[in-house]
Amino acid sequence: MVTPRNVPGVTFQNGRVEVHGHRGARGLRPENTLPGFAYALELGVDAIEFDVGLTADGVVVVNHDQALSPLTTTDTAPATPGDPLFPYVGRDIRDLTLAQIRTVDAGVRRIGPGQDGDPLILTQLPLPGTRLPTLAEVCELLHGLDGICPAVELKTDPGWPDDEIRRFVVAVAEVLDAFGLLARSRFLAFDWRVLAEARSHAPQAARVALVERKTLAAGTGWLAGLSPDDPTAAAVAAGASVISPEHHLVTSQLVHDAHGLGLPVAVWTVNDPGDMARFIEYGVDAIVTDYPDRLHQVLTSYDLPRPAPCTPAAHLP
Template identity: 50%
Template sequence: MQVEIHGHRGARGLRPENTLPGMAHTLELGVHAIEFDVALTADGQLVLTHDLTVSAVTSADTVPAMPGDPAFPYVGKPIRSLSLAQLRTLDVGVRHPKSDADRFVRTQVPIPGTRMPTLGAVLGLVGAYGADGVRLNVELKSDPTRPDLSADPQRLTELVVAELDRHNRLDGAAILSFDWRVLRVARDLVATRYALVEKATLRPEWLGLRYEEDFGGDIAAAAASIGATTLSPDRVLVDDELMARAATARLPVAVWTVNDPDEASRMIDLGIAGIVTDYPDRMRELWARRGLSLPKPAAALRHAPA
């Protein structure tokens, strides 16, 4: 039985999310796939960021990109309104929790001075590790309800695909999105496409279809209809019924975000194909206990990424 471990935003529970040090640590732990988020800057560059505005939790201003920059400070500004040079001034290596309930600040090792990487830099890092067997799960950040924050989905998808192709990583990558317009564009461009779903986005503006009316509430059938090759639901949506519908639609299920090994074990028993987790180290321990196939860790590089 093959069940995959997917590192979420690298390994968000262990290192700063969507960063080169985070990706490096995840590769060295050993995962089947590494997931990260990509958005487009004002000058057409692809950067790793989960949020379409600069997050005050994961980012801190340092200095303006140029003296007297009217856009400074950059935290809270839309990613698409800022250039790569402006975004590269941010320190994204230290978490700034909004409350004491933030669990990641207790387990995530801070790496001050870390900068927001480009997609090209991440692909270069993966190449330097020789991690050809690790699939790159690239989530394209797009919100159809906020066109003021989102890039055109066709342009965003085509730019990501072109960058993957330039690094010879297209065959070892998957395109993921909650905005199913992205998946429709990717259908003829990338072989592996994940339909992300959660309760908040089970709406026509996100899916581009009426899954309740046209598919009787069968989200797996809806995902298959737009060419998804994997269904990737929020953990709270996964039950026997969803798994049965996914099997009928011939879609494997990769569930997110599961950090508790006991819950992960229950998901494995339900028949999921992959666990997306902030803690790949915990999942590796579970995989070992259950006798599941473990992904090989990448050998450490001599020089740590910045």
């Protein structure tokens, strides 16, 4: 296994593979919701990974895409009678207010147009009536749970102006700081300008450089002007504390190279137990999964430590 490494906001140690609940426990409960996060905590995770956006009225809310997706959200009723923006599903988060987003039901996953099947529908328990939470509500859920890391992905893209990136990072940092969670938080981003802003405005938090094939394409605008030819070296140059590649990109050589540069590796999204075992043998530091329960079983088979289950003290609405 890998040599111990300590970076701001995160500690990886020899013989330990972290369990990261992807959007909570997306394979088992509705993604990016308080019940989903609570269930992941009850299974046992080291980090809760989730996505955030900034509403038109400046509130940080939890949602995977920049827009409300018909796969995971359903309109119920307008926030005010005759609201010209209704229906809200399909609209960008930053064009909607918190009141408008609060009307959306996020508790039932649906099959999208042109999709033959969705394996998550077969295993995810529907919870109709579940709403999208704010970042503050997630912080309330995690407050007092020592050792649980909020892994917050900021959803932007290269088309965003720099000042919007800065405003978004500052807003997220302010919420985390208000709950005393900033020092154990992780800022995740495919748009690496977020990492630079996080280094300036939240230096005590870890910065996670997300990588997928799309963001490594020639002429990419995702890496803040850095070359995609050597992703690990580019991540170091971007000021990342951790590199987090999609599982298709992860090889034993990539893990070796990253560790040689002092970068822990968090691979996503890994749901097959065989793949989990392979990445453990590669020496990755964390595995992001929709099924924390499956990863627990694999860790047990390797006689590796597992995060303990915990119950949040905060009341779920």
